[in-house]
Amino acid sequence: MQHSRRVAVIGAGGAGLISARELSREGHQVVVFERNNQIGGVWVYSPEIESDPLGLDPNRTRIHSSLYKSLRTNIPRELMGVRDFPFVPREGEDRDPRRFPSHKEVLKYLEDFANEFGICKLVRFRTEVVFAGMEKLGEWRVEFRCENGDVDYDIFDAVVVCVGNFSQPRIAEIPGWPGEQVHSHNYRDPEPFRGKVVVLIGYASSGGDISQELIGVAKEIHIACRSAKTEPLDEESIISNVSFHPMIESVRKDGTVVFQDGCIVSADVILHCTGYKYNFPFLETNGTVTVDDNRVGPLFKHVFPPALAPGLSFVGLPFKVVPFVISQLQSNWIAGVLSNRIALPSKEEMLADVKAFYEELEALGKPKHRTHKLGGYMPAYCNWLAATCGCPPYEEWRKEMFVATDVNRMVNLESYRDDWHDDELIHQAYEEFSKYTT
Ligand code: FAD
Numbered sequence: 534m535q536h537s538r539r540v541a542v543i544g545a546g547g548a549g550l551i552s553a554r555e556l557s558r559e560g561h562q563v564v565v566f567e568r569n570n571q572i573g574g575v576w577v578y579s580p581e582i583e584s585d586p587l588g589l590d591p592n593r594t595r596i597h598s599s600l601y602k603s604l605r606t607n608i609p610r611e612l613m614g615v616r617d618f619p620f621v622p623r624e625g626e627d628r629d630p631r632r633f634p635s636h637k638e639v640l641k642y643l644e645d646f647a648n649e650f651g652i653c654k655l656v657r658f659r660t661e662v663v664f665a666g667m668e669k670l671g672e673w674r675v676e677f678r679c680e681n682g683d684v685d686y687d688i689f690d691a692v693v694v695c696v697g698n699f700s701q702p703r704i705a706e707i708p709g710w711p712g713e714q715v716h717s718h719n720y721r722d723p724e725p726f727r728g729k730v731v732v733l734i735g736y737a738s739s740g741g742d743i744s745q746e747l748i749g750v751a752k753e754i755h756i757a758c759r760s761a762k763t764e765p766l767d768e769e770s771i772i773s774n775v776s777f778h779p780m781i782e783s784v785r786k787d788g789t790v791v792f793q794d795g796c797i798v799s800a801d802v803i804l805h806c807t808g809y810k811y812n813f814p815f816l817e818t819n820g821t822v823t824v825d826d827n828r829v830g831p832l833f834k835h836v837f838p839p840a841l842a843p844g845l846s847f848v849g850l851p852f853k854v855v856p857f858v859i860s861q862l863q864s865n866w867i868a869g870v871l872s873n874r875i876a877l878p879s880k881e882e883m884l885a886d887v888k889a890f891y892e893e894l895e896a897l898g899k900p901k902h903r904t905h906k907l908g909g910y911m912p913a914y915c916n917w918l919a920a921t922c923g924c925p926p927y928e929e930w931r932k933e934m935f936v937a938t939d940v941n942r943m944v945n946l947e948s949y950r951d952d953w954h955d956d957e958l959i960h961q962a963y964e965e966f967s968k969y970t971t
Contacts, residue, residue, distance in 0.1 A: 546574020740806030
C-alpha cells in the first residue's frame with residue numbers, strides 16, 4: 534500500500550523546488566524551508582560580497598549566491614531544464630532567448646517552474662533550519678528560526694536536504710602570503726582588480742570565465758592550475774597578459790609568488806577559484822553521516838545514508854553534471870521510496886554498494902573530494918535512477934550534447950556560448966520538448 538508522508542525539504546533552490554514537486558505529486562505533504570525571502574537559491578544574484586572575501590571567518594556576513602554579474606550558463610538551456618518542463622525561450626521583454634542565457638533567465642525559469650506546479654505555497658520563506666535530527670525511530674525533529682528570531686520546531690516523517698553546494702568556499706592554503714586574497718564566491722565583476730597583478734588559482738568553470746573577464750582590466754593574470762606544464766614558460770604560452778603556470782611552490786613576505794615552473798611574480802592579489810565545500814551545520818546524525826575531505830558519506834548512490842534511510846536523503850550533491858535533471862530523478866526516487874512504490878535494498882546491501890564504490894574510486898586513484906564528481910558517469914547514473922524509478926532512460930541526445938559542449942568549451946573558451954556545432958542535437962531536443970510545449 535502506498536503511503537503519504539510529512540516531508541521537510543530544506544532549501545528552495547532548484548533542487549528543493551524540484552523535490553517539492555516530485556514529492557507532492559507522489560501524494561506526500563511537503564513543507565519547504567527557505568531562509569531567503571525568495572526561491573531560486575544560487576540563481577538569486579547579489580551584488581553584495583561577504584565581510585571576509587576568503588570565506589574563512591565563521592562570523593562573517595553571509596551571501597548565499599556565488600554568481601558574478603556577467604554570468605551566463607555554462608550548459609545549454611536544452612540540457613538544463615527538467616525533462617517535462619523544458620527550459621525553452623519564452624516571450625517577454627526581460628527574457629533572454631540565448632542558448633546559454635544570463636543568470637537572470639535561469640531564475641525566471643525556476644520561477645516559471647514553481648508557478649506552473651504551485652510550489653511557492655509550500656515554502657516557508659525567511660525560515661532557516663537550525664537543527665534536523667531523528668528524535669525517535671521514524672520521527673525527524675526540524676527546528677527553524679523564523680523571521681522574528683524565534684526558534685520553533687515541527688516533526689516530520691522524512692527530511693530531504695537541498696541546501697546547495699556552492700556557498701562555502703574551499704581554498705588553497707597559502708601560509709605566509711601577506712597580500713589580498715579573495716575566493717570566487719566573492720567575485721562580482723573585474724573592477725576591483727583593475728591594474729593589479731592577479732594570481733588566479735584553479736581553471737575550471739569559474740576560473741575560466743573570470744580569467745577571460747580580467748583580460749584588459751588586470752595588469753597581469755597568472756593562472757595556477759594542475760594541468761599546466763612544469764617547465765619554464767615559452768613565448769607561446771603567454772597569451773596577452775595571461776600566463777599559465779603549474780601550482781604555487783611558495784610565497785614570500787614581500788608579496789612574491791614562486792610557481793613550480795620557477796617563475797617568480799610580484800603579485801597584488803590571489804584569487805581562489807578552487808571550488809566549494811559541502812556544509813550541513815544544522816544536521817545532527819550522531820556521526821552517522823560525515824563530510825570527510827568533501828565526501829558526504831556513507832551515501833547509497835549519493836542520496837540515502839543506509840543507516841537513516843529513507844528518513845534522511847540528499848538531493849543535488851553530484852557535480853560536473855546537469856543538476857536539474859539529476860535532482861528530478863533523485864527526487865522521484867526519494868518520493869517513490871517514501872510512498873513504498875519503490876523498495877530500497879537492505880541496509881547491509883546499501884553499505885556493501887557504498888563500500889564497493891569507494892574501493893572503485895580508490896583503485897582509479899580518485900581522491901575522496903571527487904566522490905560526487907560524476908562527469909562521464911552521469912548518463913549511467915541517470916539511467917540507474919531512471920530504471921529504478923520506472924522513468925524513460927536518459928536520452929542519447931543529452932549524453933552527446935553534454936560531451937559536445939564540454940569539448941567546445943575546452944577548445945573555444947571565449948566563444949563556446951555563441952558558436953557551436955551541435956545543431957542536429959538541438960533539433961532532436963526540440964522534437965522531444967514538443968511533447969511538453971504544444
Ligand atoms: P542552491 O541553488 O544553492 O539552493 C539552496 C537553497 O537552500 C538556497 O535558497 C538557500 O538559501 C537554502 N538554504 C541553505 N541552508 C538553509 C537552511 N539551513 N535553512 C533554510 N534554507 C537553507 N548549473 C547549471 O545547470 N548550469 C549552469 O550554467 C551553472 N552555472 C553555475 C555557475 C556558478 C558560479 C555556480 C556557483 C553554480 C552553477 N550551476 C550551474 C550549479 C547550480 O548550483 C545548480 O544549477 C543549482 O541551481 C543548484 O541548486 P540547489 O537547489 O542544489 O542549491
